[in-house]
Amino acid sequence: MGDTNHNGDIRHLRGKILVATPSISGGYLDKSMIYICSHSRDGAMGLVINKRVPEINISDVLKMMNPPLKDIPTIDIYFGGAEEINRCFVLHSDDYMFSGSVTVSDHFAFNPNGDIIEVITSPVGPEKKLLCMGCCIWDMEQLENEVASSYWIPIDPDEALIFGDPSADKWSKALMKIGSGTNLFSNVQGNA
Numbered sequence: 001m002g003d004t005n006h007n008g009d010i011r012h013l014r015g016k017i018l019v020a021t022p023s024i025s026g027g028y029l030d031k032s033m034i035y036i037c038s039h040s041r042d043g044a045m046g047l048v049i050n051k052r053v054p055e056i057n058i059s060d061v062l063k064m065m066n067p068p069l070k071d072i073p074t075i076d077i078y079f080g081g082a083e084e085i086n087r088c089f090v091l092h093s094d095d096y097m098f099s100g101s102v103t104v105s106d107h108f109a110f111n112p113n114g115d116i117i118e119v120i121t122s123p124v125g126p127e128k129k130l131l132c133m134g135c136c137i138w139d140m141e142q143l144e145n146e147v148a149s150s151y152w153i154p155i156d157p158d159e160a161l162i163f164g165d166p167s168a169d170k171w172s173k174a175l176m177k178i179g180s181g182t183n184l185f186s187n188v189q190g191n192a
Contacts, residue, residue, distance in 0.1 A: 010147045010154065014039040015105025017161060018046065018152040019174045028082060031171040034136055034152075035091055035162060036143075037102075037110040044138040047080040047091055047110075049130060049162050050170040056133075076166050080132025089135055091162065092126035108157055128163040153178060 018034045034046040056077045080089055090111040094103055100113035109126070138146070146152055155178060161170050 010144050012039065013044065013143065013147070013154055015108065015157060016154040017049070017157055017174065018147070018154055019171065019178065021150055021153060023149075024151050028079065033161065033171055033174055034081075035104075035108075035157065036154075037089075037091070037104055037112075037135075039143065041140065043140050044143040046136045047078070047089055047130070047132045048136065049078065049091065049132075051079040052166045053077050053079050053133070075129075075131060078130055078132045078166075080134040081136035083135050083137045085134035087134065089132045090129055091132065092129040093159075093163070094126070096124060096126040098122075098125075105157060107159070108162070128159065130163060 013036045016036050018032075018036060020029055020032045020034075024030055024032070028048070028051065031050075032048050033050045035049050036044055036046040038045045053076075090098070090101075092098075092101070092109055092111065094101075094107055094109040097103075097109060098111050098113075101109045101111045103109050143152075147154060155174065158177070161174055161177075164170065
């Protein structure tokens, strides 16, 4: 996908991945990576893409439906953020668009409707998808201020970081991609 770009314009973060710096310690944002689905002067919305919830599997949820669905593939669920936690969001490749899907950037689309049944049972669909419960929301200028304060490093999207092995340490891989060294965080204060 694109080259890493952590010096870009912080007013245009849609389609970028935000990598948490060590200044964010503790809580669910610690070592988080967030894909920014929308960003405007009114605020921003994104999905945490590296916090799998191992206790929840979509096949277990759908088998409890009436009538239960059969032959359900195993799909991991991710913790997308602390806002709208009971709602499912789908980040997917743009080779197939569900009803309500919106193209975010080259090769990536987002579905805020999260029709899990359609995503799981469709005989056709996107090659790659990430199901997230909840999302992250920022108010006007909040995200820009956090990036300017070195809480986040924006990088270009990368399919391996988004859709890759859920058991991999994607945050460390993102830091290696950025080229992290002692200089990268020299101006960052926090409990790393």
